[in-house]
Amino acid sequence: MRTSRTLGIVMIAPAAIMIFLFYLMPAILTGIFAMTNMSTATGISGGVFQVTQGAVNRLGPDMPELASGIAEPRFVIDEEGLAALEALKLKPGYAAELRGQHIGEVFASRREAERVIKALKDRPSTREVKQISDLFNRSVLNTRFETRDALIGNLEKLGFRLKPEEQDKVARETYTGWVWTTDNFKVIANSPDMAKIFLNTAFYVAVTLMLFNVSYALFLAVTTHYMPPATASIFRAVWLLPRITPVVIYVLMWKWLTWDNGFISMFMGQFGVPPKNYLLDNAYNAWFFVILINGFIGASMGMLVFSSAIKAIPQTHFHASEVDGASRWQQIRYIILPQLRWPILFVTCYQTLSLLASFNEILLSTRGGPGRATEVWSLAAYHTALNNYTGNLEYGLGAALALMLVIIGVILSLIYLRIFRYDTLISKPLIED
């Protein structure tokens, strides 16, 4: 018993590891990212401490003395710097010449200090110039410190002894990396655009799901059920084409159809209608095509599931009903539909989640346009976190958007399970008790 249990764990381990790595980790990481302000500007791997002009401005109101004391760059040729320079073991002439001719000189910018260093007789290379000028830097402005202690230590050297809470404030205002925050959710909650995108998403999912992924799929399954098998196969194969065509090519064909120089424009041109971009002409057009593009792909999946479910209904039910004089409609209403409850639940649930998360067809066709009219939640997350014109990738905000999608998906699944009475579907049949 013990060994078999261990064996079971060993057998399941590869799958468990896979599930953890590829299913749970992305969700967990999304959750973690969502609680940060991570973006292009903060970087992902952490930041440094840098006293920028902006940081000085922010420190100004609370610590005016510190702010004014660190607001200017200052380079001094002093003994401390010369000793450090000697320790660097570059050419010995550097230190000697600086000591002899420039000791005590003060420069108001790095550029000026470096001009003196560059003018040394043994002209140092550009990188040596930087190394040397760093040694004479007697200010903290614009210097990047790897650690908080390095910054505080340098401030101390400049004569600023800060209390611990002041140190915290300085560290906070000068840190360039990301920090933990819940602001992403506030931004989402307060943004009128996000409300619009939420409604877009609800509209898109509901309409595509009801019209195509379920109703139309059901219609196809039922009609092909009553066809001769060969004809039915041809019909089903045709409806599978949108799904098996690579999505880029499939959407490109829709674009050819709808562009200014496309098929519809050419056709309408015969009747004197000026050409226009039917895909992006207005929000209604865009939605019409976005739903058709997605619906035709989505319908095939439901069609397959429902067809096979109808096949699984014992033929005797149909024979018996025909003996009783049932019409086709009555067969559908009283035999097929009741037995399709589980497949319909499955397709509804599965397609809701996949529609919520899928955006590639919209990205390829309208890119969320015109004017963000067809921007859905997942596309907004993609645009926010990974792809936009300004290159300002807001990983934190994008992850928060994605996280909300995960939560909405889970809630919807629970609601579906209740509505379709999942417990009765999986309870043991009474007859076998």
Next chain:
Amino acid sequence: MTVLPILKSAALAAVLLTSTAVFASAKDVSISVWSGGSGPNDNYRVDAIEIAADILEREAAIRGEQLNIIVQKTPYSGWEDFKQALTLAAEAKKAPNIVATGHEDIGPWAQAGLIVPAEDYIDLDAWPISDIYPNLMEISSFNGTVYGIPQDAESRPLFFWKPYMKAIGYTDADIEALPAKVEKGEYTLKNVLEDAKKMQDKGLVQAGYGFYPRTNNGPDYWQFYTSFGGVMEEEGKLVFDKAAMKRTYQYFSDLVAAGVTKKNHIGMPGDQWWKEVATGKAGIWHGGTWHYARLVNQEGLKDFFDNVQFTLIPAGEGGKANTLTHPLTYLLMAGHDQETTQIAANLVTIASEPRINALHAIKSAHLGISASETKVDLYASNRWASEATERLLPHANAMPNNADFGKYWTIMWKNMEATWTGAKSVDAAVNDAEAELKSTLGGAIVIR
């Protein structure tokens, strides 16, 4: 510029010395260079690095060193995918050595440590860098440090299709005088709308083709904000001028309402736009100096100067005529050893020499980066480069290098697009923009 403890510096110096010793023998170096927004005319953004590599190899050979540089070139035609690829590659420590990108990326990338300061590797006081226009060097700096070396300059004019201007009553002399009138503020954005309307009413262009703007987001739209008196940044702080932004949104909304610009213009296929502009389907449009290259080289508009007049972007209410320069800069990416980055920096320096940079400037119809470049024969004898430099560049603004500017831009644009397409009223869009700017940027932006 990171402050290293002395011990660390000493160790680093020792490593450097030893590596220089190794360097004296044969050395293969692979330098990768990426560029964004680079179409068929912009190949010298990456090719210039290859030319520079050849020169650097020869210089090394004369010094008795054998240096073999392999340049890997990756030009991207667009911006979105380029910035995505580059940012993620850099975060994964797989960044290229050199990248040519818009100067506005310097802020966020420098803050995140994705790029290293160019001034750490390049002597700014030495030729050819010392010769580059100071305002371009200024645009390539962030937090008082020079991060990039300007790769090109440009400016963004308003174009008029001359035959249609004549058809609505302008004489040749009027058209000739138009640039001066625009500069003085006598011909304004209001006149643009009126003239576009006249062209349509006369049946010269189809509805929606009177004023035919850029088809997607771009720095261009900040020019209109400037025309209406807006300011992007003041003393290191971003500025959202509510009234100016409202006038800007209102203007595009008015263009659509008057029927001279299409409501669904944004997002139309780019190729179609180019073809239509080159063949005189549009009356008035705006673009950049580099449009000249595409119109003449790719779109077959041979008699450009007979057909097209160009001016600054005219003034609107509360502002003045202006244009925008959006220089690309060569940046050195972090994550490489110092030796390789030094070679990359040397390549950038050589590529910035006037004759090499002029290849890009003239082929792509951008503007030069230094005064001496304008004296290179190729540049000096080019009518477009000399006229555009003289007429536009003195009035050029640039977008600010501010780590938060990208956020501002995204919010500004999406609300502009919403008013343009009629999804939001102008008031709602301005208020939404204000609310979102307040919640995302807080104290980093001045709202007035």
